[in-house]
Structures are given as C-alpha cells and as structure tokens.
Amino acid sequence: MPSNKSVSEAPITQMLNCRILRDHRLQREDLWVREGKILDPEKLFFDEQGYADEQVDCGGAVVAPGFIDVQINGGVRRPAVFRCWRSRASDGVCAPLPPAGGYGVDFSQPSDRVGDGVSLVARKLLEHGVTSFCPTLVTSPAHVYRKVLPQIKVQDGGPHGAGVLGVHLEGPFISAKKKGAHPERFLRTFSGAGAAADLMDAYGALDNVAVVTLAPELEGSRSAVGELRRRGVTVSLGHSVANLAQAEEAVCHGASFITHLFNAMLPFHHRDPGIVGLLTSERIPPGETVFYGMIADGIHTNPAALRIAHRAHPAGLVLVTDAIAAMGLPPGRHTLGQQDVEICGPHAYLAGTQTLSGSIAAMDACVRHFKRATGCSVEEALEAASLHPAQLLAISERKGTLDFGTHADFVLLDDELNVKATFISGREVWTKTAEEQQKPT
Known part of the structure; x- marks a missing residue:
C-alpha cells in the first residue's frame, strides 16, 4: 500500500500490525526500515517530514531479531x-x-x-x-x-x-x-x-x-x-x-x-x-x-x-x-x-x-x-x-536487536513461535508457503 513519498532517495518500508521485541518486551508499534537498517520514525517524521514508500501488514505477528x-x-x-x-x-x-x-x-x-x-x-x-x-x-x-x-x-x-x-x-x-x-x-x-x-x-x-x-x-x-x-x-x-x-x-x-x-x-x-x-x-x-x-x-x-x-x-x-x-x-x-x-x-x-x-x-x-x-x-x-x-560476539550494536540504526535482520513468528517469514537487511528472504502453514509443528 503506497503512501506519500519520502524526501529520502532511499525507499522506506513500514511494517504494520505487529508486536516488536524491543527493550526486552513485546511492543505494539510499527517497524520502519531504510537501506537495510532500522529507522527511528520520530526522526523521519519531524526531521525529514518523510513517509513510507511501502507498507507491509504483518498480520499481528511477533517481530523479533x-x-x-x-x-x-x-x-x-x-x-x-x-x-x-x-x-x-x-x-x-x-x-x-x-x-x-x-x-x-x-x-x-x-x-x-x-x-x-x-x-x-x-x-x-x-x-x-x-x-x-x-x-x-x-x-x-x-x-x-x-x-x-x-x-x-x-x-x-x-x-x-x-x-x-x-x-x-x-x-x-x-x-x-x-x-x-x-x-x-x-x-x-x-x-x-x-x-x-x-x-x-x-x-x-x-x-x-x-x-x-x-x-x-x-x-x-x-x-x-x-x-x-x-x-x-x-x-x-x-x-x-x-x-x-x-x-x-x-x-x-x-x-x-x-x-x-x-x-x-x-x-x-x-x-x-x-x-x-x-x-x-x-x-x-x-x-x-x-x-x-x-x-x-x-x-x-x-x-x-x-x-x-x-x-x-x-x-x-x-x-x-x-x-x-x-x-x-x-x-x-x-x-x-x-x-x-x-x-x-x-x-x-x-x-x-x-x-x-x-x-x-x-x-x-x-x-x-x-x-x-x-x-x-x-x-x-x-x-x-x-x-x-x-x-x-560483541556485535549487538548492529545485530541481535531491533534498536534504531541496527541491521534490519528480523523474523516474523506466530504466537506459538513458528517462523512465518525471515528478513535480512529489510528484505524478505524466506516465507512459509500456504501449504507449509497447514502442517503441524
């Protein structure tokens, strides 16, 4: 679902309808990604007056590093x-x-x-x-x-x-x-x-x-x-x-x-x-x-x-x-x-x-x-x-969290912690097929 174009040359993706693991707890908020990294939406809105180029509905999934x-x-x-x-x-x-x-x-x-x-x-x-x-x-x-x-x-x-x-x-x-x-x-x-x-x-x-x-x-x-x-x-x-x-x-x-x-x-x-x-x-x-x-x-x-x-x-x-x-x-x-x-x-x-x-x-x-x-x-x-x-491994400033500025490597999971999709640098690199979703875990 496209929205107003960001002033940034790089496209911005907004992950909607999800529960993000951040600061040691699951939080109901959106996840913003640009150029492979997690974006601070406040800086985007107030400093750049920017918006998402693409929105992805996560269907209520858990989003974890x-x-x-x-x-x-x-x-x-x-x-x-x-x-x-x-x-x-x-x-x-x-x-x-x-x-x-x-x-x-x-x-x-x-x-x-x-x-x-x-x-x-x-x-x-x-x-x-x-x-x-x-x-x-x-x-x-x-x-x-x-x-x-x-x-x-x-x-x-x-x-x-x-x-x-x-x-x-x-x-x-x-x-x-x-x-x-x-x-x-x-x-x-x-x-x-x-x-x-x-x-x-x-x-x-x-x-x-x-x-x-x-x-x-x-x-x-x-x-x-x-x-x-x-x-x-x-x-x-x-x-x-x-x-x-x-x-x-x-x-x-x-x-x-x-x-x-x-x-x-x-x-x-x-x-x-x-x-x-x-x-x-x-x-x-x-x-x-x-x-x-x-x-x-x-x-x-x-x-x-x-x-x-x-x-x-x-x-x-x-x-x-x-x-x-x-x-x-x-x-x-x-x-x-x-x-x-x-x-x-x-x-x-x-x-x-x-x-x-x-x-x-x-x-x-x-x-x-x-x-x-x-x-x-x-x-x-x-x-x-x-x-x-x-x-x-002393790499938590770039991986292992969804803090602003870290690599946008994350996984979407259902409530039973079954993997629904995997993203690296903000790109979907694997998703469970409809047939696989019907199989018991």
Missing part, C-alpha cells in the same frame, strides 16, 4: 519434522525426528567445495529464522583446518542465505577425558613454543575465526586465551575437566563463553562446581558477562537442568543447535568430522556407542522447547537466540 547460531556443525537439505515423543530425558516435550530424504553438509569434511556446503546450509537456515551463524569445525587434523578454513569467509546475509559471522573452532585443545565425539588421536596440548606458535601450527591461520573452544586446565591455556583475545577471537571453555578456580582464571584472562553447558564437562559438585560454577561466580571481572551455550533439543539437557541454568543466570543463556550434517536425514550412519555418527530416532550417537554427537534440532524448535521447558517469557526465549549471542 533474526536468530544467531554460534555453534552449528553442518546442515540439511530440508527442515526436520517435529513430532511428540516421550522419554525420561525429554520430560515429554516435543523434539525433532528426521524425515526421509535430504542430504547433509559437514563443515569438518575437507573438499574443494566447502563454500558450496556453507552456502547450502546458509539458505536452509532461513527457514528456521536464522539470519547469522558460525560454521563450526570439530577436532580435526592440521591438514583439514588448512583445507577448510580458507574457504569459509565472513559475509553478509541476504536472499542467498544467512550471514557468516566467522568460524567456531571446537578443539583440538580439549581434554581427552571429556572428548565426547571428538577423535582422541587428533587432540592437542600446548607446547613450550608459545601460544601463538601452537595455534598457528594447529589451525594454519585464524582469519575469519570468531570462536575457539578450549579446555582451560591444559598447561599453557592461559597464554592461548590471551593470544586469542588479542586477535579478537571469542574464547569458550568446554570439553574440559577444569575445576572452578581454573575456569575463573580463564575468564579473568578473557574467556567469555561456555560450550554446551553441562555437556562434556565435570558434573556439578557442591564442593567444586567446576565450569558450571561460573554461572554464579563472584570472581567474574566487573562489567563482564559469562555466556553459556545450551542445546535445548530435549536430548542433551534435561528440562530441570535447563530451568536451573536459566534461573541462575538468565542474562548469559545462549541457545545453540550444535546441529550436525545428519539433521534432517534418515536413520543410519552419517559423518561428523573424521568420525561416523548414527541416527537413532531423535538421537545422534558416535557410531557404536551411546556418546551423543551433536543434535539434529533446528534453532526455532530449540526456542520453542526452551520456552516450554523453563516457563520463561516469550521475550526471554527469543533473546536467548538473538540478543545474547550478539552480545557474546
């Missing part, structure tokens, strides 16, 4: 189907089951077409409201990092797919005792050569790297944390047997994230809570926040544990999928880096074991499960997938 996934190992050709199943682990909450068909992309598999795989996943993530992500590589031999990393470039999102914020390197500087699905033969420790030399020897380069997960109890890790922070890389603690004091020391030297809380770390103990204790530690530097990833798929973390973490430190909770290439693929054997994984119902195991190896859940499903399991507000559930990961 686009989701940001900082830990995703691969992806699928088409989205998972969600059905209800019941087990002690899931507490009876709906979790994903894979449909037949599709094919996977494993970011840790070396090839000359890694970029094509990243692009495919980027396109499919739009269906789940994800507008930015960090392709994640599990522990791999040096030649794999040298082959893969140069092919994954930081890039903006758009109709071609979600934006790439940088790579998440999960390992190889992790504990053999908590290796999870990481191949032990490729794990590394820090040598006396110095942190910079060790990091370069393992990875080859840190260009376009956003996050590195390491175990803080490894000798030399303190220097590595400092070196990574100097290079602008977010340091995450995980796959670790660190005690609380070791975890606190790492945070005091620059670590700011915990990789999939509760998983691949020492269990909570009342005399030494280990890494989990960071959620309520009094040794966190003033003004700093420790963030922590949660795989809210109904498999990796019991709903009671989700509730404990959320109530202890809600401002630090970051939803991640930890999705692997097998997400959306049929039961059977698939890959995760240098190892095989086996899909059995909603579980992904290291082949031949009962060791969980990533998830097969999508981000929008994790948001819905998190809300149901914890009883948190809609606002809290949405911010755990948008604002908090943006704050973690």
Whole structure:
C-alpha cells in the first residue's frame, strides 16, 4: 500500500500490525526500515517530514531479531519434522525426528567445495529464522583446518542465505577425558613454543575465526586465551575437566563463553562446581558477562537442568543447535568430522556407542522447547537466540536487536513461535508457503 513519498532517495518500508521485541518486551508499534537498517520514525517524521514508500501488514505477528547460531556443525537439505515423543530425558516435550530424504553438509569434511556446503546450509537456515551463524569445525587434523578454513569467509546475509559471522573452532585443545565425539588421536596440548606458535601450527591461520573452544586446565591455556583475545577471537571453555578456580582464571584472562553447558564437562559438585560454577561466580571481572551455550533439543539437557541454568543466570543463556550434517536425514550412519555418527530416532550417537554427537534440532524448535521447558517469557526465549549471542560476539550494536540504526535482520513468528517469514537487511528472504502453514509443528 503506497503512501506519500519520502524526501529520502532511499525507499522506506513500514511494517504494520505487529508486536516488536524491543527493550526486552513485546511492543505494539510499527517497524520502519531504510537501506537495510532500522529507522527511528520520530526522526523521519519531524526531521525529514518523510513517509513510507511501502507498507507491509504483518498480520499481528511477533517481530523479533533474526536468530544467531554460534555453534552449528553442518546442515540439511530440508527442515526436520517435529513430532511428540516421550522419554525420561525429554520430560515429554516435543523434539525433532528426521524425515526421509535430504542430504547433509559437514563443515569438518575437507573438499574443494566447502563454500558450496556453507552456502547450502546458509539458505536452509532461513527457514528456521536464522539470519547469522558460525560454521563450526570439530577436532580435526592440521591438514583439514588448512583445507577448510580458507574457504569459509565472513559475509553478509541476504536472499542467498544467512550471514557468516566467522568460524567456531571446537578443539583440538580439549581434554581427552571429556572428548565426547571428538577423535582422541587428533587432540592437542600446548607446547613450550608459545601460544601463538601452537595455534598457528594447529589451525594454519585464524582469519575469519570468531570462536575457539578450549579446555582451560591444559598447561599453557592461559597464554592461548590471551593470544586469542588479542586477535579478537571469542574464547569458550568446554570439553574440559577444569575445576572452578581454573575456569575463573580463564575468564579473568578473557574467556567469555561456555560450550554446551553441562555437556562434556565435570558434573556439578557442591564442593567444586567446576565450569558450571561460573554461572554464579563472584570472581567474574566487573562489567563482564559469562555466556553459556545450551542445546535445548530435549536430548542433551534435561528440562530441570535447563530451568536451573536459566534461573541462575538468565542474562548469559545462549541457545545453540550444535546441529550436525545428519539433521534432517534418515536413520543410519552419517559423518561428523573424521568420525561416523548414527541416527537413532531423535538421537545422534558416535557410531557404536551411546556418546551423543551433536543434535539434529533446528534453532526455532530449540526456542520453542526452551520456552516450554523453563516457563520463561516469550521475550526471554527469543533473546536467548538473538540478543545474547550478539552480545557474546560483541556485535549487538548492529545485530541481535531491533534498536534504531541496527541491521534490519528480523523474523516474523506466530504466537506459538513458528517462523512465518525471515528478513535480512529489510528484505524478505524466506516465507512459509500456504501449504507449509497447514502442517503441524
């Protein structure tokens, strides 16, 4: 519906009839977009005397910042189907089951077409409201990092797919005792050569790297944390047997994230809570926040544990999928880096074991499960997938919010938090078809 022409040369879009997540609450107001950014309507009206060139009726939808996934190992050709199943682990909450068909992309598999795989996943993530992500590589031999990393470039999102914020390197500087699905033969420790030399020897380069997960109890890790922070890389603690004091020391030297809380770390103990204790530690530097990833798929973390973490430190909770290439693929054997994984119902195991190896859940499903399991507000559930990961990566001045001047990356959702449409830079890049809207979630 056109209206009076703005004095601006750039077209202005007005999103009508929506509830916007802004300032931590849903507000009944319009969203204005120009040149890919959120516009302050007061300045438009009073300073420019401008109006919208285009108006879009959102049909009463929730408008939230686009989701940001900082830990995703691969992806699928088409989205998972969600059905209800019941087990002690899931507490009876709906979790994903894979449909037949599709094919996977494993970011840790070396090839000359890694970029094509990243692009495919980027396109499919739009269906789940994800507008930015960090392709994640599990522990791999040096030649794999040298082959893969140069092919994954930081890039903006758009109709071609979600934006790439940088790579998440999960390992190889992790504990053999908590290796999870990481191949032990490729794990590394820090040598006396110095942190910079060790990091370069393992990875080859840190260009376009956003996050590195390491175990803080490894000798030399303190220097590595400092070196990574100097290079602008977010340091995450995980796959670790660190005690609380070791975890606190790492945070005091620059670590700011915990990789999939509760998983691949020492269990909570009342005399030494280990890494989990960071959620309520009094040794966190003033003004700093420790963030922590949660795989809210109904498999990796019991709903009671989700509730404990959320109530202890809600401002630090970051939803991640930890999705692997097998997400959306049929039961059977698939890959995760240098190892095989086996899909059995909603579980992904290291082949031949009962060791969980990533998830097969999508981000929008994790948001819905998190809300149901914890009883948190809609606002809290949405911010755990948008604002908090943006704050973690220190990009909240441009992503993760709908504040004036930020990137117009947002998602339209219904009252059950099902994705209706995804926008990047103010452009609609995916919308649910009428047929898809009739399918149960």
